[in-house]
Structures are given as C-alpha cells and as structure tokens.
Amino acid sequence: MEGNSKLSQFQPVKSIFEINREERMAPGHRACAGCGPMIAVRQILQSLDVKPVVISATGCVEVTTSTYPDSAWLVPWAHVAFENSAAVASGVEAAMHALKVRGELKEERPVIALAGDGGTFDIGLQALSGALERGHRMLYVCYDNEAYMNTGIQRSSATPFGAWTTTSPVGKEWPGKAEIKKDIMGIVVAHGTPYAATASISHWKDLMTKVRKAVSQNGPTFLHVYAPCNRGWRFEPKDTVEVAKRAVETRFFPLYEVENGRYRITVPVAKPRPLEDFLSLQGRFSHLLKPENSETLKELKSIVEERWSKINAAASVQAQV
Amino acid sequence: MSDPRVRPVGPYPISQGGWHEGGSSKAYVTNDWRLEKPVVDLEKCVGCLYCWVYCPEPAIDLLDRAGKGPSKVRIDYDHCKGCGICQQVCPPKAIKMVPEEEEVANNGSI
Amino acid sequence: MAQFESVQTRKSLLTGDEAVAHAVRQSNVDLVAAYPITPQTIIVERIADFAASGAFTGQFVPVESEHSAMSACIGGALAGARAFTATASQGLALMHEMLYAASGLRLPISMAIANRALNSPLNIHNDHTDVMGSIDSGWIQLFAENAEEAYDRVIQSFRIAEAVNLPVAVNLDGFTLTHSTEPVEMLSDEAVRGFVGRPPKRDSLMDEAPKSFGLMSLPDSYQFFKEDQSRATTGSGVTISQVEGEYVKLSGRDHGALKIFGSGSKVMMVMLGSYAGTARTTARQMKNGGEQVGVISLGWLRPFPERQFLDALEGVETLMIMDRSVSYGAPAGPLASDVMSLLYRYGIKRKVIAVTYGLGGRGFLEEDAMRLFRYAEKSGPSFESFFFYGGE
Incomplete structure (x- = not known):
C-alpha cells in the first residue's frame, strides 16, 4: 500500500553522524543492565527519521518498557499479547489505509511488529505467516536472545544446539539443547517475502541500513536481529556487544539479506575466528569446552559450518547469475 | 473503621484501558542499580557516538543534539545502570568505569 | 451477488448472516478481519462480495485464524478505526484470550456471534455454549430473536461501542437465524450512514504525540482498571437504551433490553x-x-x-x-x-x-x-x- 511516498526512498546509512539524534526511547525502563534487545530496539528506531508505530509482543522488551504509568516509548506503541504482534500490526496497517482512503489520515506511519524469538519462532509463527502471506506493508522484527528470558531462560526453538537453558539443562543424558535452531529466515523467505535480513546489534550500520531498506519496501519485511542476553547466556553485562560481534566473526550468526529471493552476505567473514572465541565468553556453553563433551562441540561446529555454507552457496550462485 | 466501599487513593490516576503518554519512564530513576559508573574523559572523547549507539538505556546524553557531526557526550547518572558497554565500545578509550562510591570530577551529570 | 446490492430500501428476503453483512456494509466500517467458520461463513462471504464490488468501502483482511481476527480488530481500533468481525463456536473459543484484551483496552469493536455448540463431540448446530464460555470477558452481549433484529442490533452496536468504549457482541442463533431466510426491512444506506456516523475521535496510535497502549499493570493499579471496566459495563445500559431509542425514531423498531x-x-x-x-x-x-x-x-x-x-x-x-x-x-x-x-x-x-x-x-x-x-x-x-x- 502506497501510503507514504517518503518511506519508499531508501537511503543506506553512510555515517553515524547522519543518524537521527532525537531519542525514540526514554530511559528509566527496567531492562537489565547491558540488555542486548534494548540496544536492538534503540538502533532500529534511531535509524528512521519518521516515527513508526511499534506493536510489541509480550516479552522482555515489552514488560520492561511499559510498567504503568511509565512508558519508555517515544513512538506510538501498543502491546496486546504474546503470539499476535503480526496480526495486531496487520490490523493497524489495514486501518491506516482505510482511514487514508476516507481522507481522515494524512500520512500512514511505518508499522513495526516487534517480538522476541519465542514470540516469533514458536508461539507467534502462525500470525507471522498469515501477515507475510497477506502482504501487509510492515516490518516484523525478531530480537533473538535464543530462549524465553522473561520467564527465566527456558529453551525455545531458536535456542542453539548444545546450549544450556533451564529446560535444556546439562546432565549425563543431555548435552544441553539436543535440537538445532529453527531456520526462521528460510521459513520467511519461503513466503516470497520481498525483503528479509539478519542483523546483529554489534554491526549497527548494517542493521540500520537493513531497517531503512525494509521500511522502504511496499510489502511485508522481516529482520532477524541477534540480541545477546547477559543474564540468560551467562556473561558479563559489559560484553553484550562483544558477544554479538563474535557471533558474526565466528560465522555463528551470519549477516545476510534476501531481497526478492536473492541472497547476499552483507558482512563477509573470510577468515572466521574459532568458534571457541564465541562460546568461551558464555556460561551457557561452558560445558562444551570440557573434554567429555568434545563430540557435542564437534557437532555444533559442523552445524555452524553447514549453515554458513548453505547461505554462502545461495549467495554465490546468485552472484554468478 | 472507614467505609469499605470507598476506593483507596492510588499512587497515580487510572486511565481508560491503561494507556499513557509515551516517554513517562524518564521520571523513574535507576541510578541505584549500578555498582560502577562510567566517567568520560572529555579530552580523549572524539565525539564518535559509539557509546550512544550501543547504550541500552539511553543514558548517554549528546552535547550536540541538533548537529550532524561529532558530538561529545555526558553520562545521565540518573539512569545509567553501570553495565560498562560504553567503556568497551569506546574507540579512543575515553570512558573508564569507577566504583560508584568514588568521588569524580563531574563531567556533566544531568 | 447483484441481488444483494439492490435491496437497500425495501423488504428483502435475507438470511440472518446476510442481514448482518448488509448492516456492516452500511455502517461505515473501516476494517473487517475475519476467519470462516460454520455457521458464520455467509457473513464473511457477503462482506467479501461487497468488498469485491466496491460496495464495502473499508478494508477486508482475511486472517489465518480467529485469534488473529480479533487481534487485527484490536490493532485497527487502536489506530482509531471502526472494526468488525464475526465468528462462532470454536472460533470464539480460539479468540477467547483476545476478547479480554479488547475489553480491557476499552476498545469499541463489534462482533457477530453465530451461536453454535462446542467440541467434543463435534457439532456444528446451534446452542449457546460458545457465548456462555465468554460471557465474563467484558463484552456487551446482545441477543437477536430474528434476522431483522440481528441487522438492527449490529447497526446499533457501533454507536454503543463507541459511546461507552467497550466491545459489543451481537448473538444470533446458528442456522435457526443465520441460514433461514426471513423478511428483513432494510433501511436505506443513507439512513444507516447518518445513524452510525463516523467514530468519534479517541486516543489512538495515529495521534501526533506518541501514546502507549496496553501497559503492564502491577498490583497497585490492576484492580482499579478492572473496577472501572466493570462500572462502565454495568452502566452501559443507559447508553444502549439511548441508542435503541434513537433507532426507534429512525426505524420504528424497538427491541430493548427484554x-x-x-x-x-x-x-x-x-x-x-x-x-x-x-x-x-x-x-x-x-x-x-x-x-x-x-x-x-x-x-x-x-x-x-x-x-x-x-x-x-x-x-x-x-x-x-x-x-x-x-x-x-x-x-x-x-x-x-x-x-x-x-x-x-x-x-x-x-x-x-x-x-x-x-x-x-x-x-x-x-x-x-x-x-x-x-x-x-x-x-x-x-x-x-x-x-x-x-x-x-
């Protein structure tokens, strides 16, 4: 829907100095010190000159920013439930269009649905799929901290293989989480979504450029943001950005985009650091570095390599065409 | 004993449906969350904005909010939770973390 | 299809579902988000027909579930739009969680419930098990005895909801009303549009100053929100009667509280x-x-x-x-x-x-x-x- 022509002009972020300096989030929220998801939210919102409508799913970002009567949001914001941010955002987008047609709304705002990995990979997957299929003009952001952190670090289908959580504990029989992380990007891309990308809070320029590109699309878009949780992953609050950076540099979390089906790696990692550099910062993987779990570590390494190869192959094939 | 049907006066007004003007969290102070506080050496600060772009609060105030170039910063000590990310990401290492109790020359507490 | 557009001012033979669809078409509705379920299906089919022909001027969002239907209506209402959905039985049960959200957020949303039994055993026929399971979800619940009353009450529901800031459900018996053809005296489009008008301005996501909706409430405030909501619901009878009274003047039809x-x-x-x-x-x-x-x-x-x-x-x-x-x-x-x-x-x-x-x-x-x-x-x-x- 062509509600706001200004939005259709995509400008990549060239310099940190061009970023909007008017704060979109107020301090005083109750997120933990060093919260990765809050960094993601700030970077996303600062990257835009216009104020989007944000529809939050239930989760860490939602509860910590909205304790009545305190709201940290300096953009129009609403929370309804856990599993339906994509559906609520669909309604907002359709309503804006109806009001615009009736001449009661001057300009449509960008709509951002914001959910964690639980609200996206698990309980919100159906609503997300529906919204993608219907083609609403909205950006769906998944801030991925790889478990249900708000309820106390329970595993989700985004939790990586081998990771400790409170429902994938490490024991004689269990290696931490026994299943591999769901390929949410693959699911989204399979919908024919015009633009989907991964991003990391450590690579702000890449992230902000992707937000701008997503918002400029005339249809549904998806951003999968890696947002470490120091409480859940068991690392020092000061290391949030460093952990996110190492996830990229070890190829654990590849940064790429898929524009109209075309894959492109936006942050190439020619010489990956050893995976241990990423794992060793985090308590949730500490068991993997013990000799008795060397097989599990080997398996995780092969999962990481396979994931990278798959994306790399998709990107290379299309580069040749 | 007072009439049990009378509603007690709550700490704040009750809106219809629980909405509120955005940004009201700013009145909530989180300075007692931290054990260490960041101190900015304004001599070393190059105004690169990295601490601002990585701050989860935001508790980094830009001295040049309206500009389009480098801006030096000061810490919002009412809201900084002391995570130390700003110190980690600062390219010229202009930020150091010091114990909360330590008296420091005020570099722009707001 | 064409027959449904040419029956605006005279006595028509309509099923209850069709009558509801016409009421929605005439009521300046901005957003219909719905998912098909027997015996509500004709409502969404007709609204889709009206959207396809241009007779319905709002947005029709064919969602992937009833949960998302109510979620989208909530989003639409938060943006200041007039929203409608229709469901029945399992669909109402699936959107149960969102019924409380709609009323707790004090949103004016209208819904038709084509009353039907609930599993198990599976049964698609009429009773009131569906609505009784949701009776305490904070919705105004109205009941129609026939197709014409369903039509009238749906038109009134928009005015009631927007006056008291509460969602309104109009119940009509599955098959008995939804699928039986009855004479319905429809009002003219102009008369209905004049009666329902446009939704009054309310705090919304479209406001220039950013507002936050659906905040988390702690024990220091939650009960007071619920108490206010309860008072608003109990007190809404006065407004319902007023709207019904105005409608009597327009149509001569008085349904009332009982x-x-x-x-x-x-x-x-x-x-x-x-x-x-x-x-x-x-x-x-x-x-x-x-x-x-x-x-x-x-x-x-x-x-x-x-x-x-x-x-x-x-x-x-x-x-x-x-x-x-x-x-x-x-x-x-x-x-x-x-x-x-x-x-x-x-x-x-x-x-x-x-x-x-x-x-x-x-x-x-x-x-x-x-x-x-x-x-x-x-x-x-x-x-x-x-x-x-x-x-x-």
Whole structure:
C-alpha cells in the first residue's frame, strides 16, 4: 500500500553522524543492565527519521518498557499479547489505509511488529505467516536472545544446539539443547517475502541500513536481529556487544539479506575466528569446552559450518547469475 | 473503621484501558542499580557516538543534539545502570568505569 | 451477488448472516478481519462480495485464524478505526484470550456471534455454549430473536461501542437465524450512514504525540482498571437504551433490553435467542385457553438488564429459566444462575425451575414449550427444579 511516498526512498546509512539524534526511547525502563534487545530496539528506531508505530509482543522488551504509568516509548506503541504482534500490526496497517482512503489520515506511519524469538519462532509463527502471506506493508522484527528470558531462560526453538537453558539443562543424558535452531529466515523467505535480513546489534550500520531498506519496501519485511542476553547466556553485562560481534566473526550468526529471493552476505567473514572465541565468553556453553563433551562441540561446529555454507552457496550462485 | 466501599487513593490516576503518554519512564530513576559508573574523559572523547549507539538505556546524553557531526557526550547518572558497554565500545578509550562510591570530577551529570 | 446490492430500501428476503453483512456494509466500517467458520461463513462471504464490488468501502483482511481476527480488530481500533468481525463456536473459543484484551483496552469493536455448540463431540448446530464460555470477558452481549433484529442490533452496536468504549457482541442463533431466510426491512444506506456516523475521535496510535497502549499493570493499579471496566459495563445500559431509542425514531423498531409477553402471568419462561418466538406462540395459544403463562426474552445479557427484569416480575410466581448451555457441576445453568443471584440480591422470592435444553441443535417446538409450561404450572412440593429437557 502506497501510503507514504517518503518511506519508499531508501537511503543506506553512510555515517553515524547522519543518524537521527532525537531519542525514540526514554530511559528509566527496567531492562537489565547491558540488555542486548534494548540496544536492538534503540538502533532500529534511531535509524528512521519518521516515527513508526511499534506493536510489541509480550516479552522482555515489552514488560520492561511499559510498567504503568511509565512508558519508555517515544513512538506510538501498543502491546496486546504474546503470539499476535503480526496480526495486531496487520490490523493497524489495514486501518491506516482505510482511514487514508476516507481522507481522515494524512500520512500512514511505518508499522513495526516487534517480538522476541519465542514470540516469533514458536508461539507467534502462525500470525507471522498469515501477515507475510497477506502482504501487509510492515516490518516484523525478531530480537533473538535464543530462549524465553522473561520467564527465566527456558529453551525455545531458536535456542542453539548444545546450549544450556533451564529446560535444556546439562546432565549425563543431555548435552544441553539436543535440537538445532529453527531456520526462521528460510521459513520467511519461503513466503516470497520481498525483503528479509539478519542483523546483529554489534554491526549497527548494517542493521540500520537493513531497517531503512525494509521500511522502504511496499510489502511485508522481516529482520532477524541477534540480541545477546547477559543474564540468560551467562556473561558479563559489559560484553553484550562483544558477544554479538563474535557471533558474526565466528560465522555463528551470519549477516545476510534476501531481497526478492536473492541472497547476499552483507558482512563477509573470510577468515572466521574459532568458534571457541564465541562460546568461551558464555556460561551457557561452558560445558562444551570440557573434554567429555568434545563430540557435542564437534557437532555444533559442523552445524555452524553447514549453515554458513548453505547461505554462502545461495549467495554465490546468485552472484554468478 | 472507614467505609469499605470507598476506593483507596492510588499512587497515580487510572486511565481508560491503561494507556499513557509515551516517554513517562524518564521520571523513574535507576541510578541505584549500578555498582560502577562510567566517567568520560572529555579530552580523549572524539565525539564518535559509539557509546550512544550501543547504550541500552539511553543514558548517554549528546552535547550536540541538533548537529550532524561529532558530538561529545555526558553520562545521565540518573539512569545509567553501570553495565560498562560504553567503556568497551569506546574507540579512543575515553570512558573508564569507577566504583560508584568514588568521588569524580563531574563531567556533566544531568 | 447483484441481488444483494439492490435491496437497500425495501423488504428483502435475507438470511440472518446476510442481514448482518448488509448492516456492516452500511455502517461505515473501516476494517473487517475475519476467519470462516460454520455457521458464520455467509457473513464473511457477503462482506467479501461487497468488498469485491466496491460496495464495502473499508478494508477486508482475511486472517489465518480467529485469534488473529480479533487481534487485527484490536490493532485497527487502536489506530482509531471502526472494526468488525464475526465468528462462532470454536472460533470464539480460539479468540477467547483476545476478547479480554479488547475489553480491557476499552476498545469499541463489534462482533457477530453465530451461536453454535462446542467440541467434543463435534457439532456444528446451534446452542449457546460458545457465548456462555465468554460471557465474563467484558463484552456487551446482545441477543437477536430474528434476522431483522440481528441487522438492527449490529447497526446499533457501533454507536454503543463507541459511546461507552467497550466491545459489543451481537448473538444470533446458528442456522435457526443465520441460514433461514426471513423478511428483513432494510433501511436505506443513507439512513444507516447518518445513524452510525463516523467514530468519534479517541486516543489512538495515529495521534501526533506518541501514546502507549496496553501497559503492564502491577498490583497497585490492576484492580482499579478492572473496577472501572466493570462500572462502565454495568452502566452501559443507559447508553444502549439511548441508542435503541434513537433507532426507534429512525426505524420504528424497538427491541430493548427484554421483550415480555403475557406480562404478570403466573408462569414466565425466561429465554435467550430465537426459540423465544416458539415459546411465545405457545403461550399465546395457552393464554387464549385461560392459562397464565408468558415469556421473557432477554435482548441484553451483559449488562444484565436488572431493573427491567425486576419490573417484569410483578404478579409472577414461577420462573422457568431456559439454558442452552451447561455450567458443569454448577447449581444451575448460566442464565438461571444469573437470574437467581439477581433475585437473591434484591431479596425477591420466586419459584425457579432451571431447564437445560436445545443443545447442539436439539429442536424446540410448540409442543415442547407446552409440556414445559404445564410442568411449571403444576410444580408442587415434589417437582424437580433443575433438569435437562430432551423432548419426547
């Protein structure tokens, strides 16, 4: 829907100095010190000159920013439930269009649905799929901290293989989480979504450029943001950005985009650091570095390599065409 | 004993449906969350904005909010939770973390 | 398709579902988000027809579930739009969580419920199990006896919802009303548009100053939100009556909080929905034969029309309260429990017979009404006051 022509002009972020300096989030929220998801939210919102409508799913970002009567949001914001941010955002987008047609709304705002990995990979997957299929003009952001952190670090289908959580504990029989992380990007891309990308809070320029590109699309878009949780992953609050950076540099979390089906790696990692550099910062993987779990570590390494190869192959094939 | 049907006066007004003007969290102070506080050496600060772009609060105030170039910063000590990310990401290492109790020359507490 | 656009100002033959779809088409609705479920399907099909032809000027969002239907309506209402959905049975159960969100957020959303039984066993036919499971979700609950009343109440629902900032559901019996063709005197498009107008300005996501909706409430405030919501619902009867009064002036049709037949009769059957018409026909015959029987048909269930109901008890000795759903293990069915607690609260003593009947489309004919009236008339010391009625 062509509600706001200004939005259709995509400008990549060239310099940190061009970023909007008017704060979109107020301090005083109750997120933990060093919260990765809050960094993601700030970077996303600062990257835009216009104020989007944000529809939050239930989760860490939602509860910590909205304790009545305190709201940290300096953009129009609403929370309804856990599993339906994509559906609520669909309604907002359709309503804006109806009001615009009736001449009661001057300009449509960008709509951002914001959910964690639980609200996206698990309980919100159906609503997300529906919204993608219907083609609403909205950006769906998944801030991925790889478990249900708000309820106390329970595993989700985004939790990586081998990771400790409170429902994938490490024991004689269990290696931490026994299943591999769901390929949410693959699911989204399979919908024919015009633009989907991964991003990391450590690579702000890449992230902000992707937000701008997503918002400029005339249809549904998806951003999968890696947002470490120091409480859940068991690392020092000061290391949030460093952990996110190492996830990229070890190829654990590849940064790429898929524009109209075309894959492109936006942050190439020619010489990956050893995976241990990423794992060793985090308590949730500490068991993997013990000799008795060397097989599990080997398996995780092969999962990481396979994931990278798959994306790399998709990107290379299309580069040749 | 007072009439049990009378509603007690709550700490704040009750809106219809629980909405509120955005940004009201700013009145909530989180300075007692931290054990260490960041101190900015304004001599070393190059105004690169990295601490601002990585701050989860935001508790980094830009001295040049309206500009389009480098801006030096000061810490919002009412809201900084002391995570130390700003110190980690600062390219010229202009930020150091010091114990909360330590008296420091005020570099722009707001 | 064409026939549905050319029937605007005269008596038309419509099913209840079609009548509802026309009411939505005429009511300046901005957003319809709906998912198909028997026996509501005709409502969404007709609205889709109207959207395809341009007769419906809002946005039609064919969502992937009822949960998302209500979620999208909530999003639309938060953006300041007039939103409508329709569902039934399992669909209402699936959107249950969102019903509380809509009312708690104090959003004016309208919904038609094509009442149907709930699994298990699977049954697509009519009773009131679906709505009774959601009766305490904070929605205004209105009931229609026929297609025309469903049409009228849907039109009124937008005005009511937007005046009291609460969602409104209009219940119509599955198949009995949704799929039966009846004469409906539709108002002209202009008359309806004039009556419903546009939604009044409210705090929304479109406001220039950013507002936050759906904040988390701690024990220091939660109860007060709920208390305010409860007062608003209880007090909404005044507004509903006002809107109904204005509608009477427009249409000459007065549905009101309840319909009484045989005022002051010794035995009154208390009913919800379309079977009231059957009971009324029987009561008329019996009355002509000198028997003291009548019918109270409730048009509102939430808010419960307390004053109007109590006014109807003058001269009444026995209330036979007819429930089309079960509250398993409870002292009576949900409607009977409502009535009994109302009587007790006001210290009013009446003989009460609670009957559960008509589940999963089980029929209710004039002879059934007569058997029950006769039982109530003869009720002596040994009568059973709470039972399932299953016909012959």
